[in-house]
Amino acid sequence: ADPVTGCPVSANAAAFDPFGDVYQADPPEAVRWSRDGEPVFYSPSLGYWVVTRYDDVKAIFRDNITFSPSIALEKITPVSDEAIATLERYDYAMNRTLVNEDEPEHMPRRRVLMDPFTPDRLAHHEPMVRRLTREYVDRFVDAGKADLVDEMLWEVPLTVALHFLGVPEEDMATLRKYSIAHTVNTWGRPSPEEQLTVAENVGRFWQFAGTVVEKLRRDPSGDGWMPYSIRKQQEYPDIITDSYLHSMMMAGIVAAHETTANAAANAIKLLLENRTVWEELCADPGLIPNAAEECLRHSGSVAAWRRLVTADTTVGGVPVPAGSKLLIVNSSANRDERHFEDPDTVDVRRDNATEHLTFGYGSHQCMGKNLARMELQVFLEELTRRLPHLGLVPGQRFTYVPNTSFRGPEHLWVQWDPAANPERSDP
Numbered sequence: 034a035d036p037v038t039g040c041p042v043s044a045n046a047a048a049f050d051p052f053g054d055v056y057q058a059d060p061p062e063a064v065r066w067s068r069d070g071e072p073v074f075y076s077p078s079l080g081y082w083v084v085t086r087y088d089d090v091k092a093i094f095r096d097n098i099t100f101s102p103s104i105a106l107e108k109i110t111p112v113s114d115e116a117i118a119t120l121e122r123y124d125y126a127m128n129r130t131l132v133n134e135d136e137p138e139h140m141p142r143r144r145v146l147m148d149p150f151t152p153d154r155l156a157h158h159e160p161m162v163r164r165l166t167r168e169y170v171d172r173f174v175d176a177g178k179a180d181l182v183d184e185m186l187w188e189v190p191l192t193v194a195l196h197f198l199g200v201p202e203e204d205m206a207t208l209r210k211y212s213i214a215h216t217v218n219t220w221g222r223p224s225p226e227e228q229l230t231v232a233e234n235v236g237r238f239w240q241f242a243g244t245v246v247e248k249l250r251r252d253p254s255g256d257g258w259m260p261y262s263i264r265k266q267q268e269y270p271d272i273i274t275d276s277y278l279h280s281m282m283m284a285g286i287v288a289a290h291e292t293t294a295n296a297a298a299n300a301i302k303l304l305l306e307n308r309t310v311w312e313e314l315c316a317d318p319g320l321i322p323n324a325a326e327e328c329l330r331h332s333g334s335v336a337a338w339r340r341l342v343t344a345d346t347t348v349g350g351v352p353v354p355a356g357s358k359l360l361i362v363n364s365s366a367n368r369d370e371r372h373f374e375d376p377d378t379v380d381v382r383r384d385n386a387t388e389h390l391t392f393g394y395g396s397h398q399c400m401g402k403n404l405a406r407m408e409l410q411v412f413l414e415e416l417t418r419r420l421p422h423l424g425l426v427p428g429q430r431f432t433y434v435p436n437t438s439f440r441g442p443e444h445l446w447v448q449w450d451p452a453a454n455p456e457r458s459d460p
């Protein structure tokens with residue numbers, strides 16, 4: 034409550050706008066006031082309770098029964114009638130996958146589908162990730178200037194995602210085309226025109242995802258998580274449903290692509306802004322695994338996530354009724370000084386960096402976290418080795434797609450002197 038007026042919604046809470054410039058520029062900074070003094074508050078403009086401290090955010094992730102993940106992918110801006118009509122024309126029926134599935138359905142499905150994510154099984158993707166990364170760096174290594182997002186960080190995680198999922202080569206180009214605009218549509222405030230354009234795209238993506246699943250079904254012997262899931266469906270038809278497979282064919286690409294691309298762009302930007310840290314990594318690549326983790330903590334690519342309250346409860350001592358929607362700001366939890374010492378400093382030797390909540394926590398924690406970590410590490414290894422003298426192009430203004438959750442700069446311009454490259458192209 035506001036200490037002066039006694040109004041149950043404080044002035045800060047009333048002014049909270051996760052689509053505005055302040056939150057977009059720096060989500061954890063934008064809610065510092067909340068971490069400091071009002072860690073659980075109701076946002077009337079959003080219609081959500083907002084939670085910003087580490088212990089509260091973690092407790093919510095930990096209890097997926099009281100705090101259901103069912104609204105995780107719901108459109109935060111209500112969909113217009115026209116957009117709904119468009120989606121209906123495409124028989125759009127995106128349903129639960131894993132991230133938004135309740136118990137008791139979720140856990141058995143997660144268990145059956147986990148094997149391809151274990152470190153052993155992921156290891157064989159590493160050479161592919163490294164080869165792709167080197168090829169993209171080769172293209173610009175002699176140029177002296179590049180937009181790392183456009184020229185590498187958007188493309189490599191998308192290609193890796195398509196391979197990991199086991200999409201047939203001939204369908205990759207089409208799926209690539211559809212992997213846009215989901216961020217603003219799910220977590221942003223799209224205009225009615227934008228909603229209509231995105232609905233067309235999503236409808237076509239949905240139909241195409243269906244045809245890819247059908248094709249994989251005819252021969253599910255190949256590599257990749259989707260063929261694996263189809264084989265598991267033969268064993269566990271009630272757990273791996275048709276609806277799940279079709280929905281995951283579409284949602285899996287978004288889950289694996291934009292999160293990782295944004296995380297990489299955030300990491301490289303952060304390290305170049307902290308030049309001495311970048312130079313330490315160049316001198317000692319052994320620091321890279323923990324540095325990647327510290328970047329995920331300090332500037333992760335998932336800024337906030339959502340849960341639905343299923344029974345009257347309290348969060349951080351504040352009563353929250355059943356039916357409430359929660360915006361849990363994990364990027365703010367990651368900067369909570371109650372858990373991380375000197376939380377705004379980038380410390381690549383921090384001993385609890387891995388305790389960040391960027392991958393969520395508990396029974397829904399990101400299944401792809403080790404694939405994402407591997408990609409980040411390979412990007413940092415290749416860039417620190419081949420372009421150690423890289424710097425940010427000065428004076429650039431970073432822009433972000435306005436939304437509550439997915440966060441990374443749309444462009445990241447870097448420059449260097451090609452004559453000083455330690456190696457010119459692939460040795």
Ligand code: HEM
Pocket residue numbers: 094102131132133143197285288289290292293296333334335338391392393394395396397398399400401402404405
């Ligand atoms: C779930 C973040 C990369 C697949 C999640 C969740 C978050 C997240 C916040 C929800 C966790 C929760 O509710 O507790 C990220 C970030 C990534 C990343 C920041 C990159 C840096 C990937 C990749 C894949 C992937 C590469 C690969 C396919 C999944 C799946 C789930 C999930 C399948 C659902 C797990 C479940 O509900 O049981 N991720 N993710 N993610 N992620 Fe990721």
